[in-house]
Amino acid sequence: MDCVFCAIGSGRLPAHLLFEDEHFQVILDIYPLRPAHVLVISREHAPYLSDLSAAARERLLTLTERLSRALRACGYGVGGINLLVNDGPLANQHVPHLHLHLIPRRRGDLPALVWRTLTRFLPFGRQPLQARLEREADLLRNALQRES
Template identity: 35%
Template sequence: MNCTFCEIVAGRAEASVVYDNDEVMAFMDIRPWTPGHLLVVPKRHATGLSDLDPADGAAVFTAGQRIATTLRHGSLRAHGVNLFLADGIAAGQEVFHVHLHVVPRTNGDGFGLRGMPTSPSRMALEQTAGVIRSSLT
């Protein structure tokens, strides 16, 4: 398996590390959407969310929340922060090791979601909710 993030976590590839503990590592994204954009990854490999140990997921989000708070209230003074996790090719995942993007935002930075939301009926929402509920494990 060729896993770039596994190589970073193991110390065999370069990274500008921001945060590191026993469960996760956070480092600067080499293709940032905005200045300060970084990634939080679990140290144990998981290709996607279905492979991710819930404790590792909690550790990723906890670190992401801590870093986002620092981005908002620390020296960078971001106006806001987006957290983004792509799970699967259709969702835009390009590196197949779970990772949470932490993207600091400033007014007018040009970054944003470009999709157009729809307005389904309440009946359609209830039907979809029922399908999802019946499939939860």
């Protein structure tokens, strides 16, 4: 079976693509924990951070900082952004392919975050979510172009 992130990277599966370079693709999470929940996905199939090439590891934090600026410019995560890498299955890594989550936070969002964590893979509410993801993708793509 093929990896879902490899399939996205090769164009065989759709995604809300925000940015790409030789090392990474940046997409919106289709099961977001918070609005504008972004994933930085390695183009290399590297299950663990230690499997990622040195060049990609060096680029990761620079790209993450650029994404953080773009998120904040759009009003997401102004007070804080969780940067999360689940490195291996025991660390709750659902897809064995290196990816970093940027989860914008705001004051008082913990109850909604916990609820979404527990229910994120359930099928209800998908239509309104797709429309929201499209709006967020357009907004963030424009902000990333300004951040280049």
